[in-house]
Amino acid sequence: MAMTRVLVLHSVSLMRSALAALLKTEGSFEVSSAGWRSARRYVGALRPDVCVVDLDCPGTAALLEGGERDGEACPVPRAGLLVLASAGRPGALRRAFEARALGFVDKHGSPQRLVRGITKVAAGERFVDESLAFGFLEASRMPLTARELSVLARAAEGESIAEIARGLHLSNGTVRNYMASATRKVGARNRIDAIRITQGAGWV
Template sequence: MRSVLAEWLRRAPELQVEDTPWRAAPSKVRSSCPDVCAADLECGDGHGVPPLGELFPPGTAGRPPALVVLASANRPGLLKQAAEAGALGFVDKAGSPDALVRAIRCVAERERFVDASLGFGFLKAAQMPLTRRELSVLSLAAAGESVAEIAGSLHLSHGTVRNYMAAITRKTGARNRIDAIRISRGEGWV
């Protein structure tokens, strides 16, 4: 899908488009210094959108690229993570590709762009009790990772992961980890 979308974007004469997976994005950003990065929130590695600092580390010349994300209103947890990561543009995945071009143009000027159809998702995200870190822990738990695997993936101690899981369970009103995952999936948080 990424390649097809990139090919479609290349039709806009003023855009220079590069097609890169997230894992290769930091090195590509450092080498090409783009004005805008676009990402599909639901095609990541389970951690949601990486912070812009990973795309453009401190001490590198120039300004960081503006971030545009393709999202769905039924995934408020991902919308919240993207907003906290510094995204300026939010485009509905179910919308027209022309909206993505408009969003890219807006955020290239450092202006915010939000598809009106994502408004309900942002309202739900505002009501979500979990922090970005708790969402990361919960996303990995929902993917079936153990406490040890989550700790390794997020560079946390086992006790810290257990503390996060206890906080998630309490904040979601769940009885246990499995119930917290079920509730969070039902709300579209993970």
């Protein structure tokens, strides 16, 4: 039987080692693991059939969006992408879907579900845990515009109204209007509360 090549990408060494050890005992997998800095090298050398990524890891957004991580481009690997996700973070689910992930496994589920997901993705089939259905429903209802999200994301990084305005080539008043609109749409009390809500949902 041909072995399925699996690469586990995780920012925490202990977690990626534990996942790799689990998968080695659960299925007919040839398993490797790597951190973000060595992701590109491992993908190129191993040519995995499936890449397993935890959506809650710092750095996952850069991976999914093809952005920069520690000065090095880190695009989505050319392999079946399977993400470990939580229903309570619909924004992260949406980003993974837009990055053409094939597998969506509830990180609070059983090892058997992960094994089944990897097997399906390796065969080029989509796999979605039923428990993530609510998260996908919420993702489709995302109330904020791209501009409102970008303003909140910059605010979450600690930028002032003036800095956000300069960065986005907007007036201070327009930034305040976007901030007020986003705060109202997510049912927040103020800007800080809006950032907390959107970060908790994985939107920023």
